[in-house]
Amino acid sequence: MSASRSTSLAVSINATLADLMEQRPEMLLLGEDVGRLGGVFRVTRGLRDRFGADRVRDSLLAESTIVGQAVGMAMSGLVPVCEIQFDGFTYPAVNQLVTQASRIGDRWNGQVRPSLVVRIPTGGGIRGVEHHSESNEALFARVPGISVACPSTGEDADQILRYAVTIGSPVVVYEPIRLYWRRNTPARDPQPARSATAARIVRRGADLTIVTYGAVTNEVLEAAGALATEVDAEVVDLRWVAPLDLETILESVARTGRLLIVHEGSRDVGIGAEIAASVAERGFDLLRGPVRRLAPERRPYPPADFEKDYLIGVEQITAEILGMTK
Amino acid sequence: MSEPLDVRVPSFGHGLDEALLIEWVAAVGNRVERGDVVAVVETNKTTTEIVAEHTGRITAHAATAGTVLSSGAVLYQLAAD
């Protein structure tokens, strides 16, 4: 199987943030340890030296403070790009995101359009301790007024961040921790997405559509590659889970007639449920078989010794593909 | 004296499974106590030390400075006391 060795996700995001900071004087970075340390994942390494402590701000260790003050900064015309240290520490900021950031535009009758980005390192497979391996993107996907992106490559993260700082409403960007430093990833179809908000077809195929996003996109590509002689699978990397690019999904399902959805966030009331329901409503006649979902069951993320049982692996995906196409 | 042990490159946490070997601090033939610095490596996040897991004498290095180490690969051999 071919693989590409490219710039890592962390290095790529660092370069994008640096470039945006250069271009946009109203932008600033705000988060725990993002300045002196460069963030726990070093994604903001070197940026404080380059842009100064006013624009690369080490925040207090309080997530509501981070997002709450960012809302105020956005009201003053700045574009704050916040970092939450780990996905599982997002919850203290949920009130400020859900009841405030997402609603400011409406409350101000459009007079303020806050461009505000919250970057959240996400996902497991890194032997994290409790709360350090979660995937809570479906939580914000349910909130009107918040856009939710889940890039799985540096190239996608670059396009998404450049778009996110311009749209005048909050964007939560989930960055897969286990891809931050990974350089060997399965090759992807080079054709770019139709737009900054569109899904991207990362593998062309005719027998089955697999819709996925985030770190597990790589496992899906590995599984599809391993079965290439038996099944010709098409893989759609959503890149955004809110709003969803249903058009790309439906067009793909129209070609293949089969749909499998794979994600790392837990299955119940998850992103896959929304996709399955939407395809059933709008594309039922396109389907040759039932839509299937492959995602962890509804239980807390386990201690690291058990995470392999929790996460969706290549073998499970392979088995599911074979089951659906045999 | 027992057979030399294969000592492997540790995991560096949070999905970091590679590091650049900067230098060997403990040369072949050196005796090390558990906890002594054996080598200095640089991960994508930081510079860190690899410390001896056992007390004994280092009998071989399995990599040279400047190479990229992968977690789980053999790093050096040690004849434990």
Next chain:
Amino acid sequence: MLRHMLVARGIDEEAGQLQKQGAIDLWLSCQGHEAAQVGSALAVGPAPTVFPSYREHAVALLRGVAPDELVAQWAGRTFCGWDPRRLRFFPYTLVLAAQTLHGVGYSIGQRLQGREDFVVVYIGDGATSEGDMSEAMNLAAVEAASVLFICQNNGWAISKPAGEQMHTSVADRARGFGIESVRITGQDPEAVFAVCARAAAHVRERQAPFLVEIQVERIHGHSTSDAQELYRSPDDIERARATDPVTAYAARLSGLGLVDADWFHLVGAEIRDLRERLIKEFAG
């Protein structure tokens, strides 16, 4: 000052009346808070940006919010009836204390851009129990943000009395965060004005936050959906009414000969006109 207090009282009474008629959905009365609101708002002047909670009607009117703009959100027409940017009076925030962090962040943002960074954050005693208030005080302290916190303590978080909400005053709590503070009674608008003017000078000169806790009486329930008779004794409610800052200040200025019957007649006519316009707008 008396005129502002009387106008606020008149609008508040009319909104309460319209709610009883079913013409608006909910009203949160500011009766008893007028001296605190008018005194503080005049003391800081028009330059600072105000982050209100949701009961600062007298401040809103003083900043130029028209009565119908003030009432519109309580009649289900909008989430904010006025132009927040032009009036530098930002929208009411109904999730308790969320605006405190916005206020501090706004002040920091303004300072970073070299613009007027003086912010006034209003909050009630009940909302100070929210974590965001503590976070905002700490953030303001460590960032030396130009934020004046004005806490109107009316003694009640809906039905929970202040004595069961906190074991120190809000002013004491602010000092624990390294914010200088003062606690005063809020019956006399001139006293409130004097203290808030000094507080504003502190914020401007020292570029540091300050907190003024103003003890007021809540004459009506928390909202028109509240029934304070269920948890407050008739004597306590009567006592609150007896300390009404509007009637007390009117009597005092009359006694000093600073206002006369003609003045009251003129202001009364102005208020009647405003009330009639509200009736036409919402019950017409």
